[in-house]
Amino acid sequence: MANRERQPNDITIEPENHNREVQKSGTDVKNLLDENTKKRVNARLSFGTLVYDSRRRTILDRDALNWIKLSIFYAIFFSFLGCFFVGLTYIFASRLDRTQPRYFNTESTMAVRSTNAIVGMGFRPQPSTSESLVRITNNSTQQQQIASSLELFRNVFLLQNQDAKTEECSVDKPASKLQSGAACSFNWYHIVNNDNHPCSDKNLYGFKYEQPCILVKLNKVYEWKPIKGLLPLHIQELRGVFSDKSTSNCDVYVTCAGTHPADEDVLTNVTYYSLNYPVGSSKFGVIPNYFFPFRNAKDHVQPFVLVQFNKLPLYRLVSITCRAWAPGIEYNARRMRGMVNFQLYRTYTDMKSNDSDVH
Numbered sequence: 001m002a003n004r005e006r007q008p009n010d011i012t013i014e015p016e017n018h019n020r021e022v023q024k025s026g027t028d029v030k031n032l033l034d035e036n037t038k039k040r041v042n043a044r045l046s047f048g049t050l051v052y053d054s055r056r057r058t059i060l061d062r063d064a065l066n067w068i069k070l071s072i073f074y075a076i077f078f079s080f081l082g083c084f085f086v087g088l089t090y091i092f093a094s095r096l097d098r099t100q101p102r103y104f105n106t107e108s109t110m111a112v113r114s115t116n117a118i119v120g121m122g123f124r125p126q127p128s129t130s131e132s133l134v135r136i137t138n139n140s141t142q143q144q145q146i147a148s149s150l151e152l153f154r155n156v157f158l159l160q161n162q163d164a165k166t167e168e169c170s171v172d173k174p175a176s177k178l179q180s181g182a183a184c185s186f187n188w189y190h191i192v193n194n195d196n197h198p199c200s201d202k203n204l205y206g207f208k209y210e211q212p213c214i215l216v217k218l219n220k221v222y223e224w225k226p227i228k229g230l231l232p233l234h235i236q237e238l239r240g241v242f243s244d245k246s247t248s249n250c251d252v253y254v255t256c257a258g259t260h261p262a263d264e265d266v267l268t269n270v271t272y273y274s275l276n277y278p279v280g281s282s283k284f285g286v287i288p289n290y291f292f293p294f295r296n297a298k299d300h301v302q303p304f305v306l307v308q309f310n311k312l313p314l315y316r317l318v319s320i321t322c323r324a325w326a327p328g329i330e331y332n333a334r335r336m337r338g339m340v341n342f343q344l345y346r347t348y349t350d351m352k353s354n355d356s357d358v359h
Helices: 016-051 063-092 142-157 204-209 233-239 261-265
Strands: 123-124 131-138 213-218 254-256 268-273 285-287 303-310 318-326 339-347
Touching: 123 142, 123 318, 123 339, 131 254, 142 204, 142 213, 204 213, 213 254, 213 318, 233 254, 254 261, 254 268, 254 303, 261 318, 268 285, 285 303
Parallel strands: 131 339
Antiparallel strands: 123 213, 213 303, 254 285, 254 318, 268 303, 318 339
């Protein structure tokens, strides 16, 4: 048969239509891009509607009445919270003593690892709080600059006003017997009593002649005073008086020496000016025991000792360690307890130094 009829079971394979697949793929990509664009547009519209919806007249999905209620609630909440904080602060502050700390001496945190109260020391002038170097020079401008540091400290901390609540202290009337709020009568001029004094303002506290006066003092420790005990052997040797008996009214002695043997070799001719030795002593300075204890009186001036270094070598850094000597003072070189360390450096800037001055 020329023309055979197609049987139902005959399989016909049609050729692949690549154009249809490409068209379908392009349509899918276009639909995907349209969906992403719609999502971004809807997101922007949703965020804009969240900030402000003109149809519902809301800001951040809250209408005006809702915002007013919320503002009133938080205003009342934080007002009560602030009053509660102020009330607690007032109650705690009213229970604190304005003059006496709750814990002091051996009960303080600083004395946890010690049986004695921790007594620290300080020095002035200290042009920079970040370093302990004091420069001595023959330049008049620099001399004025370094002297102004000590002058400022003196004017702020070492003077007492005429209307200050002070009383004369003595062995029979120590600071422990003063009435509440009163301080011992003492100031800078009890030691530097005239303009001819080597440490006077006129002499720029010794810097004018390259013989600096360094002020050494004990830090204020509430209710501290020397305990009953033996006078340190080093001070007994300096005094030339030896005793194995304890004393309950020991003065505080201050000495300065080179930190290292090399410093000690060049450190000669040192003079100490203190209340007991206003004309100077070559052995030590003394802070009388009747100035203790410190009780946070408003007009209190901490007793001090002026140490003058009369002959410093040129162009050589000298490290100085000053110590306080009295029964009950703990010493710790690493933590600088009972002592203070500073450096002195003498140099010429206006002229060349003489060879004889160089050590």
